[in-house]
Amino acid sequence: MDPEGVRELFDRRMRREASPDGPGCRVERVGDVVRQTGPPDAWNGVLWSGLTAATADAAIAEQIAHFTALGREFEWKLYAHDAPRDLGDRLRAAGFTAGPREALMVAESERIAALGTAPPDGVELVPVTDAAGVELMGEVHDRAFGTDGTALRRRLVRQLAERPGTLVAVVAVTVADGRPVSSARMELVPGTGFAGLWGGGTVPGWRGRGLYRSLVAHRARVAADLGFRRLQVDASDDSRPILARLGFTELSTTTPYDYRPDATTG
Template sequence: MSPESRRLFEAYVHDQQDLPLPGYALEALPHLRRHIPLGAAADHEALLCFARLSPGEELAQIQAQIDFFQARGQDFEWKVYALDQPTDLKQMLESQGFRASDPEVFMTYSLRGASRPARALPAGVEIRRLSRPEQLDDILQVQAQIWGRDFEWLRAKLASSLEQPEAISLFCAYADGQAIASGWTDYPASSRFAELHGGAVLPAWRGRGVFSALLDVRIRDAAQRGYEWLAVDAAPMSHPILLAQGFTPVCMTWPLRRSHTPICAE
């Protein structure tokens, strides 16, 4: 791993690790960060990230998290970066019954001096900034069509973010009034990194510049807000496009999950 990749990752961790997620309580443990869902989202997965496990105590610290969530009867995701400590954390978790989902590439893009001219869109296509909760239907429908699963769980998070326009920008591309692509950017306070999410285009419209145009809009928006970098977990489909657009690969990242065994009351 290059020194520049390590530097970017450490800067990202420094800025992000103590920022709470909407709807979650942040617990800053000495060796990782734990996000516990609250309120209406209490039955959602918890999240562990930014691990710096203690040498020689890794398996005990992993087991402590398994025990914690098993006692709560709660599922959780452990988000692993290839630059976490230890560097073989993914393999350690897999040895303890965790299963990794498809890998993504953590990438960054420098916004210093970024200049993105408006890109021509196919006839009949336009990109709109969304600002009202009822418009979220379009984003959720696009995501559901692309990934083949329900995204209703995302509505509350996005609606909550819309109440703070400084925290998010949502965009949707339309062809003759029908939503065909979506993407949004989170703007964490006190961070140099804005985060891209949800960039996706319906199959019939891929390869026609819609994804890149949606990316350009979000790059310009982030630069205007004064952020220094964009960060994104790039899926295999997005990775080559982002690479061609000037994004820098930093490291691989995986979501790992382990189903808990419910504790039966006597």
């Protein structure tokens, strides 16, 4: 893999030329910023920017005004290779809060699919195709990450119903009693060649048994069969070493900068 070339391809196809990732969303380019605006339970935020030291502050203020007028919380998805170099400092000065930094990692889907990692004994992988399956995923999300997955549930149910070809979701359940113990999803954007791996989580008590690797390999097989050449992951510190051992290459890092409009606005 040519990391620099693949990173440029990722920036172009997945950021500068991004398509909406959910029902009711729109992507638009305003000046040197590409942003997505959608319903409250969708992802709202800045996907890409081509700013300079002279234009950054005005562009930041413009995005704050846009999303605040709609009463939306939003995220500025900042990559380490974005310009200007002090963009993160400028976002913090404007009232954004930085989240945990993650690694942008990419791998060839056929290579990962060939690893053939099976789930551990006593567990089976079940495709998620309806609201009942999404609820199982939500249960895993809540237990694995300790956060409220209500908005995620709503978004996934809508996506399965309205844009089924853009989402592949799977939940690992125990064979004995059908309890959900791990889950993950894959976002597909036709024409990009990239399949995004998201939401891989395992409940306490089932970690360290290979479920995460199994879910990665499963989605890689589906991606390869559907003609998506590359897998993309925003990897946490926990998942990054696992993905590196599987053959993923780190291309950059990405940090979410979150902005919450004043409660009295919108």
